[in-house]
Amino acid sequence: MTSLFGRIWLSYWLVMALTAAAALAVSFALALKRADDTNRISPETLAQSAAGQLRKGGRDGLGLWVMDQHHTHPELQVYFVDDAGHEIFGRALSGHALSGPTGAVVPRIGEPGAKSYRVYVRRTRDVAFTAWQMVFQPGILLVLAITVSGLGSAALARQLAKPVERLRTGVRAIAGGAIETPMSPTISGRRDEVGGLARDIDQMTARLRAMIESKEHLLRDISHELRSPLARLRVATRLLRQDGATGNRTALERIDREVERLDGLIGQILEYSRVQASPPLNLENLDLLALLEDTAEDAQLEAEAEGKSVVLSTTTPARIRGDRSLVLSAIENVVRNAVRFTPVGQPVDIALVVVGGVARIRVRDAGPGIRAADLARICEPFFRADGTSGVGLGLSITDRITTLHGGQLAARNRAGGGLEVEIVFPVLDGAGAPLIADSPRTPEGAA
């Protein structure tokens, strides 16, 4: 067993079972020794002891000794028989008893100067262990002890492992993006080490939250700072036109175009920087096909203006768990990129298929494609293949977003020419369980 519960349980159980077994073994050994001692007492020894008592205390003393003897060695009966054949304490004698196992020599004891008695020792049973006593009795005790200790240590292990299990649930929620929710108070309220750990984790997520917030804030400020001068520039060129700067109309148009390009680039850099930082995901169940249809519709509108088209050719319904705006932006980047590179008059083909628990969105253009050696580098920021204009950050952003959602991006050249970019998202299974918890979350962005 590899779980904490299992290990605690097993070790407690083992220790308790071993202790029980050892205790049983010791008491078994003690009983064995006592039995051995009893067996070793010979009639002669008993007779000597009885003679001493008789001398000291007379018959009364002997009577006390018999009672005492009966108490300490119940399996030995000692009889005293006078010459007339009567037992002196009036106990009944059977012939069988007198022919005890000690054999021929019958010791005699006597009061000084008076009658003497023969001493018979009868062993009611030989002190030896039966199979019951040897095996089954301790066996049953052992099984009982192991069962009881097993239940006991299970309860104990549960007691110890449960808060850790709860802690784990909380940490998993954080890993899944629920960075806003603190640990449950039943855990962080505990006074032990687990409670301390929960409070430490709360502190950590609070810090993480503050860091992400300040980063988002910084990105908004950067956006504002960089775009405000562009906004002024845009008004300035319009004012120049209004003042009748007709001679330089093309130059003004170029300035406007560059402002737009710079604005787009700022947007991409900020988005890239945002997704690199592993932002908390606003997860919901998404109808991937619907998102794709919306994107295709918009892209078609954009493509039409350039004499191109966008076709949604193969469609399969697919539900994924994801952040709507991020998933949309991931798809949009790939589709717009394809629209950019496909030649005029050629369509961009979008397909959605679901195979083996993942949804594959394939976007194909009829453009020049990319050298095979460069395919792996297509997601690098500002990657620029030989002879083509740069693709900017769009694919890098998409790559990161798919990774955040437990998916991936792949690019390959099509047999008939053109590039195929495939983005993969894990689909929600029938039970609605998100697959995202298993997604790799690279920590470099949080640094």
Next chain:
Amino acid sequence: MSHMSVDEGSVRWTLAEAQARARRLPARAWAMEPRGRILIVDDDEEFVRMLAEFLLAQGFLILPAATGRRALELLESETPDLIVLDVMMPELDGLATLQAIRSSRDIPVIMVTARGRAQDRILGLELGADDYLAKPFDPLELSARIRAVLRRLRQGFRARAPLALGPLTLNPAAMTASLYGVEARLTSVEFIVLDLLASEPGGVQSRAALTERALGRPLSPFDRSVDTHISNIRRKLNLTPGCGVEIRAIRGAGYSLTVADDAP
């Protein structure tokens, strides 16, 4: 962030300089009636000054405010025809200002934002702005949108009689709509979108047509303004499933308003 303040002195100066420049323009621009009084709320003084100059030349009267707080103060005494409101400002930001304005006045608002993300831009629409523009924008586009909003307000709705569709009633004079007698205050764009849908119950209005007719501009790719306005209408009127009136999105076609047959 630029924290340049536009105090009273510089406001007058801004207007004076802009008017002086505007006077050098062809008489046509200045001779006609002012097209509308615009309150520009933005902490970027330089930007406001240039924008004011441009809009004055376009025939608008401009009142600048450097902060949201200042804008609210001005609104106590002034009634502009439209407000151009920047999202990112120190103190009271644009969204908070918009909420404050919407709590008491129905003046149309165009949000202007230098924030990058699509959902940041659309945020103003959710809070009841009539339209939005992302900085940097072509001022000509802004003036076109201002005119589109103002034109909508003068569209002569006021003369039209209320329209009743099952439990839904549209009151063009007040630009309000009510469902089962519960009145909802809509922005002018929201009202026009609803009016267009209600003019042909069961029919489908394309997103392009709705954008063109309600926002006064062609639908551009990745523009989700109409969808946000529709969801605002649903929310404000409380159009829950089974309430008798439904605005449905028809994928690839547009939106359709239907009234249930059994609705009272």
